Each structure stands twice: as C-alpha cells, then as structure tokens.
Amino acid sequence: MCGRFDRHRPVADFIEAVDGLILDGSEPAPPSYNIAPSQQALVVCGSESGPVVRALHWGLVPAWAKTPKMVRPINARAETVAQKPMFRDAFKVSRCLVLCDGYYEWQLRPDGSKQPYRLALEGGTPFVMAGLWARNTRFTAEPLNTFCIVTTQASSRCKDIHPRMPVILDREHHQQWLDGSPQSSNTIAAMLRPYEKELSVTPVSRIVNSPANNGPQCIAPLQGQS
Secondary structure, three states, X not given: OOOOEEEOOOHHHHOOOOOOOEOOOOOOOOOEEEEOOOOEEEEEXXXXXXXXXXXXXXXXXXXXXXXXXXXXXXXXXXOOOOOOOOOHHHHHHOEEEEEEOEEEEXXXXXXXXXXXXXXXXXXXOOEEEEEEXXXXXXXXXXXXXXXXXXXXXXXXXXXXXXXXXXXXXXXXHHHHHHOOOOOOHHHHHOOOOOOOOOEEEEEEOHHHHOOOOOOHHHOOEOOOOO
C-alpha cells in the first residue's frame, strides 16, 4: 500500500512533470514532507481548459455515499479497481494525477520492528501517481472532494521493502489517464503496472511514523545506512 508521501516542492516545479499543466500562481495546499490520510494533497484533474491543480482530502468518498461514517480507502488495487463498487465509477470518469516528490514504505524486520524507507525517482525528479477522485454533495454544505492512490505489485527494486507500490505514470500516459471519457479496459490496464525504472530507496528516521512531524528531517537519509 501507499500510506504516506511527500510533496514539498512548489507547484511550479511540476510544470515539467505534467504536460499542459495550468497554474494560476496559487498554492492550493501547503508543501508537506509527510502527507497522511485525511490530509489535503495536490492532485491534477482534467478540465475543459486543460489539467488543473486542486487540493483534495486523501481518502475516497464516492459520489453515491450517503453518510460520512464510512471507510475512506486511501488506496485502490489495480487488479480490482475496475470491478469494486467503491472505485469503479471514479475509475471510468474521474481519474487524477497525484503530485509527489517521494513516498514512504515500512519494511518489516525479523525482530518485528518496522524501518521506514523513502522511495523517489533517481535524481529527485518530481513525479505523479495514478489516482481516483470523487465529489460528494450529499452530507456536507460544501462539496467534499477526495481522492485515493492506485497501487500495484511492487517492482523488482522495491519488493524487498513492501509487496505493493503506487502506480507511477510515465509522462506519455498522463493525458490518457486524465481523459474523463471511458476508455477500453485494456488501454487503461496497461498503465497500471509496476514502475521498473530506477528508484532511489533510502532508509529514513522513524520520526516519519508520526504525521505530526513534517519537515526536511523526514526525508533526510538515516545516518550510517544506505
């Protein structure tokens, strides 16, 4: 699964990562080194004028949900996302790109402890994860906009850390993923594969375990380890 990530660069830095990204000079959500479920994060959604950045809460609430007292999944498995009622409507017409500098996974050690690692593109290039979003207007005065991250089996580079990883989309797939019209399942499913290009895998301090810790120290390599 993907249960924590960071997006500390300004939105403008993602212009090179997302084709046609439209910016209005604002930062809809502040930078964060430790984004946790229920918090706001920046995602790119399709619009008539092109890809736009929005701040959405992490934890999907489908448009059909009638009560806020429900499980709000933070991840959707690529293998079942097209079939499960929780995700299938959003998968058809409300796909998004989640802006990211890196994400965290916890490796289970033989002694039962868990060591956090930060995974990022080599060279620190910002990237996007495949996401789904929904707008619910049933139980709040203002529309509730939420998202989740699509995950797949871990790549050969990452599987020793965790068996799952977020779907990291190559640039040539961004527009297809954002397209709000239903597409063939084969076209979309082909994008939902492990990211086999080189990733940096860096052990970090356990301070990242707490969402209350949100600063550069969260992404700093753990001294004496690599």
